[in-house]
Amino acid sequence: MSFLSEKLSRIQPSPTIAVTQMARDLKAAGRDVIGLGAGEPDFDTPDHIKVAAKLAIDRGDTKYTSVEGTPSLKEAICSKFSRENGIKYETDQVIVGTGGKQIIYNAMMATLDAGDEVIIPRPYWVSYPDIVLLAGGKPVLVETSLSNGFKLRAKDLEDAITDRTKWVILNSPGNPSGAAYTKSEMTALTDIIKQYQRVWILADDIYEHLLYDGQEFVTPGVVAPSLLDRVLTMNGVSKAYAMTGWRIGYGGGPIPLIRAMAKLQGQSTSNPSSISQAAAVEALNGPQEFLNGWRTSFTERRNLVVNMLNEVDGISCPLPQGAFYVFPSCAGLIGRKVSDGKALETDTDVVTYFLERAGVAVVQGTAFGLAPHFRVSYAASTKNLEEACRRIRTACEELS
Numbered sequence: 424m425s426f427l428s429e430k431l432s433r434i435q436p437s438p439t440i441a442v443t444q445m446a447r448d449l450k451a452a453g454r455d456v457i458g459l460g461a462g463e464p465d466f467d468t469p470d471h472i473k474v475a476a477k478l479a480i481d482r483g484d485t486k487y488t489s490v491e492g493t494p495s496l497k498e499a500i501c502s503k504f505s506r507e508n509g510i511k512y513e514t515d516q517v518i519v520g521t522g523g524k525q526i527i528y529n530a531m532m533a534t535l536d537a538g539d540e541v542i543i544p545r546p547y548w549v550s551y552p553d554i555v556l557l558a559g560g561k562p563v564l565v566e567t568s569l570s571n572g573f574k575l576r577a578k579d580l581e582d583a584i585t586d587r588t589k590w591v592i593l594n595s596p597g598n599p600s601g602a603a604y605t606k607s608e609m610t611a612l613t614d615i616i617k618q619y620q621r622v623w624i625l626a627d628d629i630y631e632h633l634l635y636d637g638q639e640f641v642t643p644g645v646v647a648p649s650l651l652d653r654v655l656t657m658n659g660v661s662k663a664y665a666m667t668g669w670r671i672g673y674g675g676g677p678i679p680l681i682r683a684m685a686k687l688q689g690q691s692t693s694n695p696s697s698i699s700q701a702a703a704v705e706a707l708n709g710p711q712e713f714l715n716g717w718r719t720s721f722t723e724r725r726n727l728v729v730n731m732l733n734e735v736d737g738i739s740c741p742l743p744q745g746a747f748y749v750f751p752s753c754a755g756l757i758g759r760k761v762s763d764g765k766a767l768e769t770d771t772d773v774v775t776y777f778l779e780r781a782g783v784a785v786v787q788g789t790a791f792g793l794a795p796h797f798r799v800s801y802a803a804s805t806k807n808l809e810e811a812c813r814r815i816r817t818a819c820e821e822l823s
C-alpha cells in the first residue's frame with residue numbers, strides 16, 4: 424500500500440511550473456538560459472501598488488482577515504466588475520483566493536462528485552484537467568481547430584454535454600493559444616448552455632486586459648446576464664498588474680457557491696495574505712492608464728515573435744488575439760535529426776532540444792493537450808525575445 428494517496432496519483436506536476444523551475448535552476452547553475460516558459464509579465468509591480476502594501480504593513484494590517492477577503496478588497500472587486508464589465512455583484516457574491524488557481528480549485532472541490540463531468544476546450548491551461556481530476560470529476564476535452572482560431576464551436580459544445588455535465592470552462596483570452604471569443608461566438612456558446620439548466624460556466628477572465636488589435640473583451644456573465652445564477656466569473660491581479668507573486672485571485676458568483684468555496688477555504692488556507700489584499704485594492708481602485716502602455720508593448724512583442732518564428736523552416740505560428748503566449752506548430756520539425764542522428768519525435772523532444780541546444784525554455788504543446796506544438800510566453804524583454812527567436816532559428820537550421 425502506498426503512503427501517498429490515490430488522488431495524488433491522478434495528477435501530474437504542473438508542466439508550466441516545472442519548465443519555469445528548470446530554467447531557474449539552470450540559470451542558477453550558471454547556464455545562459457532565456458526563460459519563456461512562465462506565464463508572467465516581466466514588468467515590475469507598479470510603485471503605487473507597492474506603496475499600498477508598505478502602508479498596510481505599517482498600519483498593522485498583518486492579522487487574519489475574513490476568509491473570503493477584506494471588506495475593502497471585496498468592494499474594490501465589486502466596483503471593478505461593475506465599472507469594467509457591467510456585472511453587478513454584491514460583496515457577499517465575491518471571494519478572494521490565493522491566486523486564480525485557488526478560486527478554480529475551490530469551485531471544483533466544492534461542487535464535483537465522482538463522475539461529474541467538466542467540459543474543457545482543448546488546448547487548455549495545464550491545470551484545468553488536473554484540478555478536475557483531483558476533485559474527483561471527469562475532464563471532457565473538446566477539440567478546437569486552428570481553422571476556428573482554437574475556439575470552441577457551439578455544435579461541439581452541445582455534442583459534449585451529457586447528463587453528468589456540471590461545468591464548462593471558458594478562458595478568453597485563452598492560455599495557451601491566445602484565442603479570444605467575439606461577442607457573437609460567446610453568445611453562441613451561452614445560447615447552448617441556457618438550454619441545459621444543470622450546466623454552470625467557469626469563466627476564467629485572468630487575461631482580460633491582454634487583448635489586442637482593438638478586440639472587445641467578452642465574458643459569459645455579460646453576454647448572457649440571465650445565466651449569472653450559474654456563472655462563476657474568475658479573475659485576478661496577477662497578469663494584468665504584474666503581480667504574480669502576490670497571489671491574489673478572485674471570483675464572483677451566486678451566494679451558495681461563494682459560501683461553499685469559503686467553507687472549503689476556511690478549512691485549508693484561510694484568507695489570502697493581508698498585505699497582498701491591500702495591494703490588490705490599490706491595483707483595482709488606482710490608476711489604470713499604464714495598462715495601455717503595457718498592452719502596446721505586448722502587441723509589439725507578439726508581432727515580433729510571430730514574425731521571427733514564422734521565418735523558421737519547420738515552425739508555423741498563428742497570430743493570437745490575446746494573452747501573452749504564442750502557440751506555434753512544430754510539425755515541420757518532427758522527424759528531423761539532431762547532430763547525433765537521433766530524430767525529434769515529439770514536441771517534448773523539440774522543447775528539450777531548444778533548451779539544451781539553444782538555451783531557450785518553452786513549454787511543449789502536449790502539456791496543453793495539443794501536439795506537436797509549443798508555447799512561448801512573450802512577456803519578456805524585446806532583447807530576450809529577439810535573441811531567443813534567433814537561437815531557435817539557428818538550432819532548427821542545425822537539424823538535418
Ligand code: GLU
Pocket residue numbers: 437439440460461462463524548549550598
Ligand atoms: N498560468 C501561468 C502559466 O500558464 C502560470 C503558471 C501556472 O500556474 O501554470 O504559465
